[in-house]
Amino acid sequence: MSVKIHIASDPHTAYAGDICAMIEVAARQRGTGIAKRKPEYITMKIRNGNSVIALDGETLVGFCYIEIWENKKYVANSGLIVNPDYRGQGIAKKIKAKAFELSGKKYPESKLFGITTSLPVMKINSDLGYKPVTFSELTQDETFWSGCQSCPNYDILTRNERKNCLCTGMMFDPEHPNDKPKEERAQNIQKFHRWVRLKTASFLKKIINPLKFFI
Numbered sequence: 705m706s707v708k709i710h711i712a713s714d715p716h717t718a719y720a721g722d723i724c725a726m727i728e729v730a731a732r733q734r735g736t737g738i739a740k741r742k743p744e745y746i747t748m749k750i751r752n753g754n755s756v757i758a759l760d761g762e763t764l765v766g767f768c769y770i771e772i773w774e775n776k777k778y779v780a781n782s783g784l785i786v787n788p789d790y791r792g793q794g795i796a797k798k799i800k801a802k803a804f805e806l807s808g809k810k811y812p813e814s815k816l817f818g819i820t821t822s823l824p825v826m827k828i829n830s831d832l833g834y835k836p837v838t839f840s841e842l843t844q845d846e847t848f849w850s851g852c853q854s855c856p857n858y859d860i861l862t863r864n865e866r867k868n869c870l871c872t873g874m875m876f877d878p879e880h881p882n883d884k885p886k887e888e889r890a891q892n893i894q895k896f897h898r899w900v901r902l903k904t905a906s907f908l909k910k911i912i913n914p915l916k917f918f919i
């Protein structure tokens with residue numbers, strides 16, 4: 705397997721139909737969480753440099769696109785899909801990382817957000833520095849929310865006056881980026897565990913040493 709991740713461009717428009725079909729199958733299987741899109745929409749995203757495609761030779765491996773809302777106040781990384789034959793190999797992580805980098809370059813001041821019920825996507829987002837937020841912090845643009853109409857849970861969203869639904873809203877705010885990247889946080893956790901081990905050892909020593917006198 706030699707999967708390459710590209711910022712999609714004109715020649716990739718040939719994949720628009722397959723991308724839509726893959727999204728539709730996944731939406732049907734999961735029953736939630738992915739906005740249905742027409743090939744024309746995907747073609748437009750590819751043409752204007754707002755999407756990321758993963759290919760293994762000529763095989764479509766995955767895709768994700770960027771949407772701009774409220775005059776660049778918000779940017780959503782949406783429509784993430786990975787070919788079922790390639791799942792569980794870190795492809796979604798790589799696609800999202802590329803889309804994150806692309807969004808940061810093209811729209812450095814925009815808040816990045818997504819809504820999802822998918823555990824892998826939540827994991828990827830939080831590794832990138834996204835934090836969970838209420839729907840009130842996301843774009844209020846009607847067109848964004850109309851993408852939820854193809855979701856079977858749309859009635860829950862409308863019943864709750866768009867305050868919440870089964871999806872979790874997540875946001876990366878470039879003005880308040882996550883204070884520490886994942887590796888640094890992991891190092892700090894390791895340091896903390898080491899500190900706990902040392903403290904426990906010295907505490908036990910203090911208890912056991914006086915007891916030795918009686919043994």
Ligand SMILES: CC(C)(COP(=O)(O)OP(=O)(O)OC[C@H]1O[C@@H](n2cnc3c(N)ncnc32)[C@H](O)[C@@H]1OP(=O)(O)O)[C@@H](O)C(=O)NCCC(=O)NCCS
Nearest residue numbers: 730784785786791792793794795796797820822823824827
């Ligand atoms: C969701 C989806 C994009 C994930 O793609 P993927 O390439 O398999 O994901 P990755 O291999 O990059 O995994 C990303 C993380 O999620 C974890 N993960 C993957 N599949 C998982 C699962 N079924 N349950 C729990 N965690 C999972 C991975 O371990 C990894 O975490 P780590 O970095 O801590 O190890 C893919 O399953 C898919 O296309 N599903 C259908 C469409 C969809 O749901 N899109 C999301 C709409 S919001």
